[in-house]
Amino acid sequence: MSNLSVGMIVEWISEQEDSTPLVERILWVNPTATDLVSIQLDEPLALPVWKRLADIEEALSNGSAIIRVADPYVHRLHPPESFLLKHRQRRDAAWKVIEDMVSRVPDIYDENIRGGLVADAANQHSVHKMTVYKYLRRFWWGGMVKNALLPSYERSGGPGKEKSANSASKRGRPTKATVLRDAPPGINVDDSIRRIFSVAFRLYVDTNKALTLKRAYSLMLSNYFNVGFEVKGGVRVPVLPPSHQLPTLEQFRYWYKKQQDIEASFTKREGARRFALKRRPVLGSSTKMAFGPGSIYQIDATIADVYLVSGLNRSQIIGRPVVYVVIDALSRMITGLYVGLEGPSWLGAMMALANAASDKKTFCSKYGISISDEDWPCKNLPMEILADRGELLSRHADELTNSLNITVANAPPFRADWKGIVEQQFRIANERVIHWVPGAVRRVARERGDLDYRLDAKLDLNAFTEIMIYNTLSYNKMHWMEWYRHDEFQIQSAVDPFPRTLWNWGIEHRSGFLRTRPQEAVLLALMPRGEASVTHLGIKWQGLYYTSEIAVREQWFIRARATRTWKVSVAYDPRNIEMIYIIQPKGGIEACHLLEKNQDFAGYMVEEVQDYVADRKLRKAEIKTDILQERAEFMAQVDAVVKAQENLTEGAVSTDQSNHKRVKDIRQNRREERERVRKAEAWELAEQPSTPRKIGSSSQSNASASSSTVESRKRGFLNILKQTRKSD
Structure with missing residues (x-):
């Protein structure tokens, strides 16, 4: 039983690096599985052709052809809603022209019958025959779905169905992005993808060009997993689907190692002489x-x-x-x-x-x-x-x-x-x-x-x-x-x-x-590199802050506060957290010293500081709920106090008292309130006498007289002060 089915995309492999790949879609397979009909994609004048199914299967088995996993037209199946609303009428109009024709299978694929069908449709809908052929090609290229008649829109690769190998779940350990960010899990490597891998190994890796696996992987994605092309700056560039719909570099590397004939691979890449010199197994001492x-x-x-x-x-x-x-x-x-x-x-x-x-x-x-x-x-x-x-x-x-x-x-x-x-x-x-x-x-x-x-x-x-x-x-x-x-x-x-x-x-x-x-040359060549941020608090790296002569001289920290932070490349010695080194763009290094506020970390290794910082972050995450709860309680308490005071104030403010009057008396009100607060907060270290005094006694009379005199003097002083201000 054949594994070929309608809608599959077959790509024929060319040994010529610069040649344009021939890619075709299977439109129909006859019930006896002896013949099929396909059409070449992105060929302006392409029409359906008949082929022997056995020839296609033989090409797939010997590596002359592969089944493309990524469909370059899949983006049209689920266009953006705004795009669909804008172009639905054009799609439906095109569909009306070819709807009856495309249902006549396999007659529509017979060149002797197709011409008459196209002519009838052109006359019936008052369109040119070339327009009918344009609609047919777009329909066939796009997988024989109605949305294939939509005009092209930005090929961002939109979300599609994930490919899987005999199961709906992704095999292997989930990536950090999947675990921590709930990212899509990626795809399994099935037989179709393995065939593409084999072609990529043969064309890009096991050759005298000696491409790295990473470079070969990039070429493979560009040539065999693109969902189409777009022109940027006059250059035709491939458009790739989202990364979770592509095999990973790790999968590519795994299958290369699993299938690799080490001696044959290195011999092809480097030649027999160099292999014998550098790569042969060493069994001696x-x-x-x-x-x-x-x-x-x-x-x-x-x-x-x-x-x-x-x-x-x-x-x-x-x-x-x-x-x-x-x-x-x-x-x-x-x-x-x-x-x-x-x-x-x-x-x-x-x-x-x-x-x-x-x-x-x-x-x-x-x-x-x-x-x-x-x-x-x-x-x-x-x-x-x-x-x-x-x-x-x-x-x-x-x-x-x-x-x-x-x-x-x-x-x-x-x-x-x-x-x-x-x-x-x-x-x-x-x-x-x-x-x-x-x-x-x-x-x-x-x-x-x-x-x-x-x-x-x-x-x-x-x-x-x-x-x-x-x-x-x-x-x-x-x-x-x-x-x-x-x-x-x-x-x-x-x-x-x-x-x-x-x-x-x-x-x-x-x-x-x-x-x-x-x-210095040895250390600089070997030191790990990283990025530090220049902030108004210092040069921040691994949660610590540093300074340097050039940063002070050129006012980096002032600039960072006035504008924004920026990144600088640094080298560091993991054993000495007290210094890092800025890599100057024009060569040379600039030593940065740990600021005084971070000197508690002096003498420790980078690993220990990283462990400490990570522990602090983890601890903060653990108590985040408590912090949020405390914040909520604090805000509730503040709101309660504010609301109570609002009620008291609104009840005390007279409706006939003008806003001007209230603002004008602020200074006088402040003095009176200050006197009240002072009396309320005054310290009294001696106990008050517990024996009550008789009303009308001489001492009480004296006190009353004294108090009256004081109040009289205060009023006189205030009157004089008011008159002075008026005269000013």
Whole structure:
């Protein structure tokens, strides 16, 4: 039974890059499934043609053709309501012309019959025959629906039905946008999409053009998933549907890896000679590949088997840290170390490489450890870095090559001998120190009532880094590598298999591979980048505020307050939150210092600050209901007071008292009210006499006389003051 059905869009694949793709829609399949009728899309004079169904199916099976998932006319099925109201009459008029004709299937597809039908319709509706053909083409191109007769409107790709593979639900883990923003879930990769993937792999990836998967993905979307074209600036550009109606780059990459013939792919992309030189599996010893110190560094990461606490809030368990190590392949010397909370990524690899090229004496002093240069004599860059394909197989590898002239080799998967050097170090670190510190992961099954080992966490990130430094110093100096294979020259020199001893021997006998670059150049090439906002409060980054000489000199903060904020590119060292560096557009950097109000964060790592800020945001979100409730109660209380006072005031204001009079007496009223308030608020420390005095007594008479005299003087003073103001 054929899988082809009416309405499907078939695209024929051309090996010519610049050729216009031939795309056609199936209009009819005969009941015996031997023939079908199709029409070429976007061809001004196209008419239906008959084809053998078996020929189409064979082309689909061998990759000469594909079924287009995205329908370039789907936007006309659900036009905007305003557009439909405006053009409904034109659509209905066109439909009236061809309604009877298109119902005569398959006669309408027979060129010997179609001409007469068109002529009759033209005469009946008083239109030109070319107009009838225009309506027919628009109807067939658009999927044989009435709305296909609407004129073209802006092809924004409007919402359509999601494609799925044998189910109505999206397979796989939902994206963050789906979970957090209720975004559409996307589409599954069905057989039709897989065929398109295969064509894209053949045309764009497995060729000597060596396009990246990301570039190939973009070309595939433009050529095989567009919903049409529009002209912008004189250029015909493809219009893509909404992203949730397209396969993702991750799906494209997954199916490429699943279907990829690695050797054939790289041979086509790079040629047999280059593949043999750079890509062939390496089954020998990586020690023998490294001729001298610095010829090859290996880098890898592991999640340490220990739980840590936050340095800012020691009651919070922050999980397990990630440990990166950089090891010299010849000597097994640990040349770089980084401990952080970032998962295995470029950021962690960058920090480890920066440490490998930095002065270890200075590095150790930051953690209170005093060493000599001889204790850890590694502060250079290598010629080549061998990394697991996850961390450095990205655009950052190009940055290493372009900025630092370091070759990055990403070894094939399942390379036991290559990866073994670093993995041995992780195993040694676990045995020597990690399994013995509080919070270490216990692999044995817990009995009922046993304490959760995570609750035993006591170390913060700085303390664990300090322990790993001590472990590295001990390993480099005195770890006897019984399994180490000496070459004939090392045997002649009777070199003991200690990492530092082998390193020093290599420096003396096989130098020339280590490279030195200015520290600032190394750090700038490796530092992660970000964006900071210039505000009137300072340069804001990661919730903290900074300042710099150029910001003060050029009045950035005043400008930000007067106009608006703007973004600047910054580089930063995750280990030192006290400074960030603005990347100047014309080259160079500008150091920014942490403002005094944020000095409480000085000395902490970026990860800890991010964790703290995230915790604060989470806490704010948790108590948002309480805040809103408190605000509602406050407003209700204020409203009650205001309403009560409004009633009192409205009842006290005389209707015959003019507004002018009320405003004129404000100053006098204020004085009188002030006197009243003063008397009410006056302090009386002595108790009032409890014995009542007789009325008419001498003391009372004196008091009355005195009070009368005071009041008389007040009135006299006020009269004099009023007369003075009138005279003024």
